[in-house]
Amino acid sequence: MKKSQLRNIIKESIKELMNEQYNPPTNIDPACMAVVGAINPGPPPVVSQNFINNMQNRTCDFYNNKLMNFYQKSGNLMTVQPGPLGGVSQPCLIGDNPAWQAQITHKINYIQNNFGPGTSMNCTQPPR
Numbered sequence: 001m002k003k004s005q006l007r008n009i010i011k012e013s014i015k016e017l018m019n020e021q022y023n024p025p026t027n028i029d030p031a032c033m034a035v036v037g038a039i040n041p042g043p044p045p046v047v048s049q050n051f052i053n054n055m056q057n058r059t060c061d062f063y064n065n066k067l068m069n070f071y072q073k074s075g076n077l078m079t080v081q082p083g084p085l086g087g088v089s090q091p092c093l094i095g096d097n098p099a100w101q102a103q104i105t106h107k108i109n110y111i112q113n114n115f116g117p118g119t120s121m122n123c124t125q126p127p128r
Contacts, residue, residue: 028090032098036074036091036105045110055111060123063115067108074104 055063077096092098115121 027094029092029094029098032092032102035102045106045113047106047110051107051110055114058115060115060121063111063121063123067111070104070108070111074101074108077101077104 055066074091077100078091079093079096080090091101113119115123117124
C-alpha cells in the first residue's frame with residue numbers, strides 16, 4: 001500500500017470519528033437527576049437523623065475525608081458512556097443504582113452546606 005493511500009484512509013477515519021454524534025442514554029432516572037444534576041446549592045439535602053448525629057462535633061479533616069469518600073463512591077456508581085472525545089461518566093442510569101447516587105449526593109450537599117466554606121466551621125474542602 002502506498003503512503004498516499006494510507007494517508008487517505010487515516011484522513012477518512014478521522015473525519016468519521018469527528019462526525020460521530022454523541023447520543024445520550026435514554027435510561028436515566030429523572031428523580032436521581034433532579035438531585036445529582038442540580039446546580040449548587042441544589043435542593044435541601046435529605047439525610048437521616050442518624051447521619052446528622054454522626055456528623056456533629058467533628059474536625060475539618062473528618063469532613064474532608066468523608067467528602068472524598070462520597071465523591072469516590074459516587075464516581076464508582078457511574079457508567080462511563082462512550083463519546084466522540086472519550087468516555088463521559090453518566091450519573092443516574094437505571095442499572096447504576098440511582099437511588100444510592102442521589103443519597104450520596106444529599107450527604108455531600110449536607111456536609112458542604114453545614115461545614116464547608118462560608119459556614120461556621122468554614123472547612124476548606126478538597127477538590128472533586
